Amino acid sequence: MKTFNPAKPDGENETLTIALPDSGTPTLGNTYQVPARCGIAVKMTAGQSIKITNPSGHQVCDFWAFYQHDLNEYLSMEHLRTSLGKIIPVPGDAIVSNMRRPLLTFLVDSSPGIHDTLIAACDHQRYQQLGCNDYHDNCTDNLRMALLAIGCQAPAIPSPFNLWMNVPVDASGNTSFEAPLCSAGDYVVFKAEYDVIIVLSACPQDITPVNGANCQPAPVDFMIFIDD
């Protein structure tokens, strides 16, 4: 019987080999690229900020944050929706964990503000159901591998904060998967209120139009900095 292991990927890609040095420690002010279809984990100290940029304008970035000193505490979209009283956060909002603590503050959004908190990260099973016979890169495995690459193990697969993912909910509660509404170069900024490990996955979805009508996954850039 196949069992569910939150830490173990169902397959592999270069996410396993592109970790930042020193177990995910960034050089402040340096711009890093998450290659298309891959994931990277980066450690942030409380008070630092992360700027995440969408160079193509059509790429979704699955986004997670874990408390560095207890990986069992992580951003929780179901707790976030409760604390916000809405389904999509905006600048100024606290982004809370499953302990209802504000691990991050959402500081800036240069895009139209369309992100998603409702949809699971894509995974091996999703692509099998979409007709893939072979292994397909997926955000769940990118999360697992990005953590393994810095010596950590995913304690669970939290529901991701899907940056720029456009899943409107109509008055009847129906959802649809649409292309992102942002422009090339749009970015978001989050401040770490606690020491966290951020994981970014440049979503490899190339079957539904989540990453734009052309279904062409692209890279995502990020930078860690201190706002003086």
Add this chain to the structure above:
Amino acid sequence: MKTFNPAKPDGENETLTIALPDSGTPTLGNTYQVPARCGIAVKMTAGQSIKITNPSGHQVCDFWAFYQHDLNEYLSMEHLRTSLGKIIPVPGDAIVSNMRRPLLTFLVDSSPGIHDTLIAACDHQRYQQLGCNDYHDNCTDNLRMALLAIGCQAPAIPSPFNLWMNVPVDASGNTSFEAPLCSAGDYVVFKAEYDVIIVLSACPQDITPVNGANCQPAPVDFMIFIDD
């Protein structure tokens, strides 16, 4: 530092002592009561059905299902919303797990069909934030205790399927916590497609009007049966 342990309750109530015999094994056709503010776990074999009844008409029931042979597989609201293309399931829908397998099928709903898949189970931190100084019964601990009472440990706190919880989402994505819209005696029926452990918590929320305008938590009834 307080860490997050998915298996360990932050406090206790009688959930620890009201387990069904033989590690949660029901007598088919027997009606059981989940006392107000408490939780119970019950084992179902594939092919059996569960009828969950709302005697008062104003009580929310937090609902989880775990695959008996691998508790790391459980109902996942974020995977469910993806598979359904909507935020609230209706009779006929498959209720899927984090492995995207239909652990249950939603068979019958005598109520107006207003349930919730967006909001986290209430927990110790939630009641502290709502102003409680002492321990307050909560659905997260009821889940933990209901599993402990049959000799199991929660591997995570999955986002619950909140039966009869009324959290409308408006066109701007804003949510609100409203009283249930069902009537006394309304019920839902789910069929187990695999061997599962169901956990029901009669939500102890008495500060917000989730359990009705009078904020009076009430019991929930259930019965396991085979539909011939």
